[in-house]
Amino acid sequence: MNSYRLGCAAITVIGTIAIAIIFRPFTIVNAGQRGVVMRFGQVQDTVLDEGIHFIIPVVTSVKKLNVRVQKNSFQTDAASKDLQKLTTELAINWHIEPSKVNTVFQNIGDEENIVIGIITPAVSEVLKAATANKTAEEIITKRTELKKEIDRHLETRLADYGIIVDDVSLVNFSFSPEFSKAIESKQIAEQEAKQASFIAQKASQEAQADINRAKGQAEAQRLQRLTLTPELLQKQAIEKWDGRFPTVMGGDRTLPLINIAPEKLSDREQ
Numbered sequence: 001m002n003s004y005r006l007g008c009a010a011i012t013v014i015g016t017i018a019i020a021i022i023f024r025p026f027t028i029v030n031a032g033q034r035g036v037v038m039r040f041g042q043v044q045d046t047v048l049d050e051g052i053h054f055i056i057p058v059v060t061s062v063k064k065l066n067v068r069v070q071k072n073s074f075q076t077d078a079a080s081k082d083l084q085k086l087t088t089e090l091a092i093n094w095h096i097e098p099s100k101v102n103t104v105f106q107n108i109g110d111e112e113n114i115v116i117g118i119i120t121p122a123v124s125e126v127l128k129a130a131t132a133n134k135t136a137e138e139i140i141t142k143r144t145e146l147k148k149e150i151d152r153h154l155e156t157r158l159a160d161y162g163i164i165v166d167d168v169s170l171v172n173f174s175f176s177p178e179f180s181k182a183i184e185s186k187q188i189a190e191q192e193a194k195q196a197s198f199i200a201q202k203a204s205q206e207a208q209a210d211i212n213r214a215k216g217q218a219e220a221q222r223l224q225r226l227t228l229t230p231e232l233l234q235k236q237a238i239e240k241w242d243g244r245f246p247t248v249m250g251g252d253r254t255l256p257l258i259n260i261a262p263e264k265l266s267d268r269e270q
Contacts, residue, residue, distance in 0.1 A: 026054045032068040034101040037061075043106040047099065063105055067098045069166050072115055078128045084136040087174045088127055092119065092154070093166040100162035108161060118161050126153045136175060143170060 027048070029035045035048030038061045048062060055062065073091045080086060096104050096114070108114050130149050131139060139146060151168040158165055 025057050026052055027062045028052050029062075029064060032066060033064045034067050034096075034098050036063040036065060036102045036105045038063065043102050045102065047102050063110075065096060065101045065105060066111055067096050067101065069093050069095045070111065072119065073171070074120060074123045076124045076127050078131040080131055080136040080139055081133060082135045084179050085176055086131065086136070086139070088131070089171040090123055090127065090150070091169040091171050092123065093168075094119065094158070095164050095166065097162045097164055104162040114161075114163065118158065118163065122154060122157050126150055126157065129153070136179065139173060143173075146170065 027035060029048050029050050029052075031050055033050065035053065037044040037046045037048060037055075039059060041061075053062070071091060071093050073089065075087060075089050077085065077087050096111075104114070108118055127150060130146055130153070134142065134146065147168060147170050150170070151165065154168060155165040
């Protein structure tokens with residue numbers, strides 16, 4: 001009798017395990033996921049957090065969606081305000097708002113449906129609208145402003161679908177070969193003009209410096225002429241005299257050269 005009971009218990013345990021394996025009365029929501037609960041295929045208001053959850057087999061099913069930040073790149077053709085064609089490569093970091101995974105799945109679908117059905121057309125429309133308000137030159141020179149505008153409009157547009165925009169990156173702009181060449185030529189011409197202006201300004205400054213130096217030397221000479229009186233020159237000569245008279249050659253001997261003023265001789269004769 002005891003053996004019979006043990007056998008029945010073993011069969012019950014094995015049957016329970018088999019049923020659990022087949023019907024799985026529980027589900028596990030992994031990290032970075034949320035579970036969308038469906039009862040007979042109908043989405044429920046309940047959103048399952050990370051962890052293990054018991055469900056009613058057959059009646060209840062769970063769809064798991066990734067709520068981590070995801071990155072997708074998009075390439076879109078557009079036109080500037082001055083009708084220059086450009087191709088833009090855009091990268092977006094986004095994620096599903098965790099508390100709205102049930103409505104996102106119900107209205108849109110999974111991550112692939114979100115990218116194809118919502119984000120891609122939104123990026124194309126927002127980008128075309130933003131570039132249409134700026135000239136090609138403004139698109140190049142005001143890249144930061146354009147990025148902020150695209151970021152703001154995408155954030156507003158996708159928030160209505162339960163999608164959060166974390167960041168937008170303008171990876172690259174490319175214009176037609178003809179326009180790119182024209183931009184390059186313009187930049188070269190501007191650099192050459194700046195270089196020529198710098199050289200001319202430098203030459204003008206150097207010429208002005210030469211003029212100022214010449215004026216300074218002329219003024220110094222004028223002031224020197226005003227201050228060098230005969231008395232001052234004689235005084236300077238006396239201060240510098242070493243006590244020896246200059247000499248001249250006369251015949252076979254050297255005679256001292258004595259400069260005696262005529263007025264001195266007249267005084268002696270009298």
